[in-house]
Amino acid sequence: MKTLLITHPDCLKHARPRHPERPDRLQAVIDMLEKTGLVADMKLIQAIEISHEQLELIHPSDYITHIERAEHPDAIVQIDPDTYMSPGSTRAAKLAAGAVVGATQTILRGDATKAFCAIRPPGHHAEVAEAFGFCLFNNVALGAQEALRHPDIERVAICDFDVHHCNGTVDIFKDDPRVLVCSSFQNNFYPYRYLDFSNEHIISTPLSAGTDGTQFRDQIESNWLPAIQRLKPDLLFVSAGFDAHKKDPLGELNWTEDDFRWITKLIIDLSNSYSEGRIVSTLEGGYDLEALASSAQVHIEELAQ
Numbered sequence: 001m002k003t004l005l006i007t008h009p010d011c012l013k014h015a016r017p018r019h020p021e022r023p024d025r026l027q028a029v030i031d032m033l034e035k036t037g038l039v040a041d042m043k044l045i046q047a048i049e050i051s052h053e054q055l056e057l058i059h060p061s062d063y064i065t066h067i068e069r070a071e072h073p074d075a076i077v078q079i080d081p082d083t084y085m086s087p088g089s090t091r092a093a094k095l096a097a098g099a100v101v102g103a104t105q106t107i108l109r110g111d112a113t114k115a116f117c118a119i120r121p122p123g124h125h126a127e128v129a130e131a132f133g134f135c136l137f138n139n140v141a142l143g144a145q146e147a148l149r150h151p152d153i154e155r156v157a158i159c160d161f162d163v164h165h166c167n168g169t170v171d172i173f174k175d176d177p178r179v180l181v182c183s184s185f186q187n188n189f190y191p192y193r194y195l196d197f198s199n200e201h202i203i204s205t206p207l208s209a210g211t212d213g214t215q216f217r218d219q220i221e222s223n224w225l226p227a228i229q230r231l232k233p234d235l236l237f238v239s240a241g242f243d244a245h246k247k248d249p250l251g252e253l254n255w256t257e258d259d260f261r262w263i264t265k266l267i268i269d270l271s272n273s274y275s276e277g278r279i280v281s282t283l284e285g286g287y288d289l290e291a292l293a294s295s296a297q298v299h300i301e302e303l304a305q
């Protein structure tokens with residue numbers, strides 16, 4: 001079965017001039033998929049908007065309404081110092097979350113094994129009731145919660161290798177041992193929330209600025225592998241941020257495309273052992289357009305094999 005590629009052109013409409021989380025990011029990934037021919041190897045699906053009811057799997061109704069009402073038809077609105085809404089942002093955010101939920105449903109129907117959601121805005125900083133760090137709704141968490149409604153899914157794991165800690169995903173699942181959250185991140189660094197938090201199902205892998213791929217691989221093998229082997233997740237999610245790349249202007253880690261290929265292969269090996277090869281991966285950060293495209297390329301190449 002072909003790997004799903006879920007995206008939507010309206011994810012480009014969320015836009016604020018001179019902001020690093022910009023439409024060009026997603027366009028760079030789409031252009032790469034077309035230029036390399038990868039798109040032809042995948043099953044391309046247009047995302048559909050998540051419903052209010054589906055958003056309520058994670059976010060309180062009054063928070064969802066707050067986001068919907070914050071959008072202004074002809075102005076940029078700041079939700080927090082880093083997070084904006086422009087005309088079209090609500091639709092983009094609902095399409096981004098809808099892509100991950102839709103990918104999860106398609107895989108659980110047996111119509112695909114793996115999916116990559118080429119979407120924005122990203123989601124992993126969005127907490128239960130707070131937009132944060134460019135994120136409005138927590139896309140990967142909504143997918144994980146959707147999966148847990150399925151009778152065959154008892155446990156899931158979320159692997160997050162974005163340079164930033166997934167404070168939102170941890171906030172949402174910190175008391176739910178059915179969800180293993182494995183996060184590697186630069187420390188001590190934005191978002192400065194939940195950085196020290198860990199328990200049996202929240203696995204934090206803090207990395208000092210300048211950490212290269214060799215140290216990163218050692219840390220992942222010693223931290224993430226035993227936790228995933230212990231949980232035996234029925235489905236694996238990936239918060240695929242590519243801002244740990246050495247060229248990224250926001251992060252200060254020194255990973256290369258080979259490191260993103262290595263961790264993708266590791267996650268695929270784990271999915272073959274425990275989750276019948278099933279993986280839902282979604283785009284998070286990555287702010288150097290060339291490094292984002294080349295890193296997403298190796299990630300998607302592996303998923304699409």
Ligand SMILES: [Zn+2]
Binds near residue numbers: 162163164241243
């Ligand atoms: Zn990031």
